[in-house]
Amino acid sequence: MNSPIRGVVVGHGRVAEALVDAAEGISGVTDALIPVSNDGCDRDRLEDRIAEAINGLPSVVFVDLPSGSCLLAALHRFRGQSDVKVVTGVNLAMLLDFLFHRELPLHDVAEHVVGKGCGAIRVT
Amino acid sequence: MPILLYRIDDRLIHGQVVIGWGRPLGIEFIVLVDSEVSASEWEQELYRMAVPQAVEVVFADVEQARTSLTDWQADPRRGMLLTGTVDSMAAIRGNGGPTIPKINLGGVHHRPGRRQRLPYVYLTDEEYRALIALKEDGIEITAQDVPTTRAVALSELA
Numbered sequence: 001m002n003s004p005i006r007g008v009v010v011g012h013g014r015v016a017e018a019l020v021d022a023a024e025g026i027s028g029v030t031d032a033l034i035p036v037s038n039d040g041c042d043r044d045r046l047e048d049r050i051a052e053a054i055n056g057l058p059s060v061v062f063v064d065l066p067s068g069s070c071l072l073a074a075l076h077r078f079r080g081q082s083d084v085k086v087v088t089g090v091n092l093a094m095l096l097d098f099l100f101h102r103e104l105p106l107h108d109v110a111e112h113v114v115g116k117g118c119g120a121i122r123v124t
Numbered sequence: 125m126p127i128l129l130y131r132i133d134d135r136l137i138h139g140q141v142v143i144g145w146g147r148p149l150g151i152e153f154i155v156l157v158d159s160e161v162s163a164s165e166w167e168q169e170l171y172r173m174a175v176p177q178a179v180e181v182v183f184a185d186v187e188q189a190r191t192s193l194t195d196w197q198a199d200p201r202r203g204m205l206l207t208g209t210v211d212s213m214a215a216i217r218g219n220g221g222p223t224i225p226k227i228n229l230g231g232v233h234h235r236p237g238r239r240q241r242l243p244y245v246y247l248t249d250e251e252y253r254a255l256i257a258l259k260e261d262g263i264e265i266t267a268q269d270v271p272t273t274r275a276v277a278l279s280e281l282a
Contacts, residue, residue, distance in 0.1 A: 012139065040233060040234065040243070040244075041233050041234070042134035042135065042208075042231075042232075042233040042234075042235070043134065043135060044235075045233060045234065045235075065139075066173065067170065067171075067173040067174035068137075068138045068139055068174050069135040069138040069139075071170065072167070072170055072171075075170065076167070079166070
């Protein structure tokens with residue numbers, strides 16, 4: 001059986017930690033998401049932090065903004081790697097969806113969470 | 125309008141640069157001096173994505189920067205020049221290079237051999253001495269991550 005996909009959440013300041021904490025609190029799933037902050041590091045160090053979080057496992061890397069240092073670090077090290085997908089614009093709905101679809105193939109789970117995350121943005 | 129900000133920041137174009145400095149200064153073009161990025165189309169595209177469409181991004185290596193800086197300084201638009209390292213900024217100015225009036229230390233993060241000077245500035249002794257040499261060359265040097273924080277004089281980073 002394949003390992004469930006890991007989620008690595010990369011963000012500015014404490015964004016990733018807060019999102020992971022909230023997702024774990026809501027879902028009760030505590031072994032799937034790893035937060036990574038860009039605090040205090042240049043791109044090389046941030047790449048190292050992301051790599052340590054991925055730890056060689058198939059992963060979705062969730063990034064807070066669709067540009068900037070976090071995305072650059074993720075793409076610089078992992079662009080083109082078949083076992084890593086990078087998804088930008090992470091939100092809580094996206095992470096919750098991820099937690100319950102980790103058995104899907106990597107590409108499918110990435111597409112699924114993007115659909116859920118985009119669908120969560122609306123004017124009411 | 126001269127280049128308004130000469131910044132050393134190892135994250136190059138990111139939020140502090142675009143939003144923190146770019147908006148209040150009304151920056152209309154950014155010169156990113158980095159040999160690796162200047163040779164990589166896909167990295168350039170990623171950096172372009174980080175700035176508003178109205179802001180032009182020019183990619184250059186150090187030699188191109190030494191050659192073109194006076195042209196950029198004569199550009200009527202409001203500009204910013206970024207390097208990722210102290211060495212790159214020093215190399216632009218060094219050995220009779222173009223004049224640089226001020227340098228902003230915006231983000232030089234931890235690496236082996238560097239010592240913390242501020243939460244966002246870590247320097248080796250060699251890098252600090254290079255900055256001292258630039259100061260003795262007549263360049264005003266301060267550390268300031270965003271415009272709303274205090275500009276810290278180089279002497280306070282010893």
